[in-house]
Amino acid sequence: MKARVEITLKPGVLDPQGQAIGHALAGLGFAGVDNVRQGKLIELDLPESDPAKARAQVDEMCRTLLANPVIERYAIQLAEA
Amino acid sequence: MKARVEITLKPGVLDPQGQAIGHALAGLGFAGVDNVRQGKLIELDLPESDPAKARAQVDEMCRTLLANPVIERYAIQLAEA
Structure with missing residues (x-):
């Protein structure tokens, strides 16, 4: 199945990348843009077809590699392949 | 309003970053993970309260700064602040 x-x-948590985007937008004339935050989006295909097992696998991937649970939070969405 | x-x-389009994540996952024992793609997620607050105008503004931001329309596509979601 597909995971997102x-x-x-x-x-x-301070987001310097988001702040840089906010400043760049202000420099381009977009006034009043505030609270810019940048995150990541990861899509992948899994061989697992059971939704509960697939979610547990992706959760494990997030904790061990994809996210830094100290400063980041993650949301998992699953879809049929 | 809030935009996402x-x-x-x-x-x-080749995604070397996604491939690197795929290889790292395989190295950690997650077998069969395929088609890993990494994207970006940007959230921001806009002073504009009219949804049509807000969408046009964010679309302009995407075309001029946030995305590279040659190799990237973008989807805009709006929500009340």
């Missing part, structure tokens, strides 16, 4: 993981910084 | 932009590589 959204990884975003936890609220309160 | 998902930026992903167009199909067919």
Whole structure:
């Protein structure tokens, strides 16, 4: 099945990349844009077809590689391949 | 209002970052994971409250700064602040 993981910084964690985007947007004339935050989006195909097992696998992937659970949170969405 | 932009590589565009994640997952013992693709997720607050105008503004941001329309596609979601 297909998995989709959204990884975003936890609220309160400083996001210098988001701030840089905000400044660049202001420089281009987009006034008043605020709270820019950048996250990651990871899509992958899994051989596992059982949704519960697939979710557990992707959760393990997030904890060991994809996300840094200290400063990031992640959301997993599954879809039939 | 709040905007959320998902930026992903167009199909067919090589994704070395996604491939690296795929190899790292295989090295960690996650067998059979395939088609790993990494994209970006950008969230921001806009002063504009009219949805049509807000969407046009964010679309302009994507074309001028956030995405590379040659190799990336983007999807915009809006929500009330």
